[in-house]
Amino acid sequence: MKSILVIGGGLVGAASALQLQTAGIQTTLIDPGDKRRGASFGNAGHIGTEQVSPWSSWENVRRSPRSSFLVGGPLDFRWRDAALLAPWVQRFLASCSPAHFARGQAALAAILGDALGAWHRVAELSGAPHLVIPHGHATVWMNPEAAERGRGAFGEAPAGPAKTREMSAAELERYSTVLGAPPVAGVLFEGTGQVSEPQAARDAMLAAFVSAGGEIVADSVARVEANARVKLQSGVTREADEVLIAAGAWSGRLMQQLSVNARVIGERGYHLQSADTDWPFDLPTTVFEENFVVFTRFTSGLRATSFLEFGSPDAPGDARKWALLQRRIADLGVRFSPEPDRWVGSRPTLPDYVPAIGRLERAPKVLYAFGHAHLGLTMAPITAELVLALATDQAPAIDLASFAIERFS
Numbered sequence: 001m002k003s004i005l006v007i008g009g010g011l012v013g014a015a016s017a018l019q020l021q022t023a024g025i026q027t028t029l030i031d032p033g034d035k036r037r038g039a040s041f042g043n044a045g046h047i048g049t050e051q052v053s054p055w056s057s058w059e060n061v062r063r064s065p066r067s068s069f070l071v072g073g074p075l076d077f078r079w080r081d082a083a084l085l086a087p088w089v090q091r092f093l094a095s096c097s098p099a100h101f102a103r104g105q106a107a108l109a110a111i112l113g114d115a116l117g118a119w120h121r122v123a124e125l126s127g128a129p130h131l132v133i134p135h136g137h138a139t140v141w142m143n144p145e146a147a148e149r150g151r152g153a154f155g156e157a158p159a160g161p162a163k164t165r166e167m168s169a170a171e172l173e174r175y176s177t178v179l180g181a182p183p184v185a186g187v188l189f190e191g192t193g194q195v196s197e198p199q200a201a202r203d204a205m206l207a208a209f210v211s212a213g214g215e216i217v218a219d220s221v222a223r224v225e226a227n228a229r230v231k232l233q234s235g236v237t238r239e240a241d242e243v244l245i246a247a248g249a250w251s252g253r254l255m256q257q258l259s260v261n262a263r264v265i266g267e268r269g270y271h272l273q274s275a276d277t278d279w280p281f282d283l284p285t286t287v288f289e290e291n292f293v294v295f296t297r298f299t300s301g302l303r304a305t306s307f308l309e310f311g312s313p314d315a316p317g318d319a320r321k322w323a324l325l326q327r328r329i330a331d332l333g334v335r336f337s338p339e340p341d342r343w344v345g346s347r348p349t350l351p352d353y354v355p356a357i358g359r360l361e362r363a364p365k366v367l368y369a370f371g372h373a374h375l376g377l378t379m380a381p382i383t384a385e386l387v388l389a390l391a392t393d394q395a396p397a398i399d400l401a402s403f404a405i406e407r408f409s
């Protein structure tokens, strides 16, 4: 029986481990076990099939001064992490060229095409179909000028398999029960959705993985070798036929040990979550565009997420960001606990905002799946299906050439 070690138990590692084990590959998942460490814990839970345009674009570069945290925007850089930032920014700027952007858009459109379908399949496999709530999502505006600008931009932007339409007055009015005033306009997306709770989704996948005979090792990989042997922090050595690197924003360090420069950075985001909420379950994930806040109703409460802060995935949170997020929530008039759960975590982001999924050319026993940036929850199940195809030498459902990490060498 073939065997594989999966490094990293975020949504990408957990979904991959489940697919591999279910297909009859003896799979061991290695993760230190702190649920809150990875981005998979604290994200907005949105299955964002509409996000086919990479963030690496000249449009975003032009907008960046207005998006800066210094002027109240979500974008910030941890200047103490300048050694990480400089080479990443250089690659990012190169990825903004129209040709690069078009390649990235084609790659994202391909992988997102069946991302919601893959969520339904993995939820079934986990014995928890109720995890996926395919009720679309909304982007809304609180003032008419912003609405005018925003609606125009949405009209022109490609949205993959999702469909958009203007929200009706009745749909906007529903928000008056949870906001100080209802939005003046909004766009509703169909063909997108959310999970009932990101951590519940991961727990369900891991439980199904263990039931299928998979092994979980609570440890951290200190060293990975090209022959699929790993040395753990505890000093123990493990080996298998193959190894999958799925360690989110920490994957770059492991790839470095294999002489691959992966340039994945921590694109840190923040959340506040309130167990005390009157936000109804059937109000879909809502993006308040001018306020830079996304609200999602989970089983355990209402979560507000925000910020794009580039730096090390291990840096502590910036208290000013939680304070600003709390003010924005109050300004919107949303009922929220005065002492909400505070979380910071790192989107694993490559300079071109396209994930790395493939088999390493220079070390064919090494598979990799990381760098899912803003879309790791969305893409985890489809990525796991692609990983399974690679591990079983089947043709993947989409062409993986644009996802090869060698594109950066």
Ligand SMILES: Cc1cc2nc3c(=O)[nH]c(=O)nc-3n(C[C@H](O)[C@H](O)[C@H](O)COP(=O)(O)OP(=O)(O)OC[C@H]3O[C@@H](n4cnc5c(N)ncnc54)[C@H](O)[C@@H]3O)c2cc1C
Pocket (backbone or CB within 6 Å): 007, 008, 009, 010, 011, 012, 013, 030, 031, 032, 033, 034, 037, 038, 039, 040, 041, 042, 043, 044, 045, 046, 047, 048, 219, 220, 221, 222, 246, 247, 248, 249, 250, 251, 267, 268, 269, 270, 271, 305, 306, 345, 346, 347, 348, 369, 370, 371, 372, 373, 374, 375, 376, 377, 378, 379
């Ligand atoms: C605020 C915020 C909101 C977001 N909202 C959304 C959203 O709505 N929709 C969406 O699709 N995406 C969203 N994302 C992005 C998404 O959360 C991530 O892309 C995704 O969780 C990445 O999953 P992952 O498994 O690759 O990495 P992670 O979840 O970060 O998991 C990596 C795991 O690897 C482990 N690890 C690290 N090093 C080692 C090692 N050496 N040995 C063993 N284990 C190791 C870590 O401990 C961790 O458990 C959001 C992210 C943030 C921060």
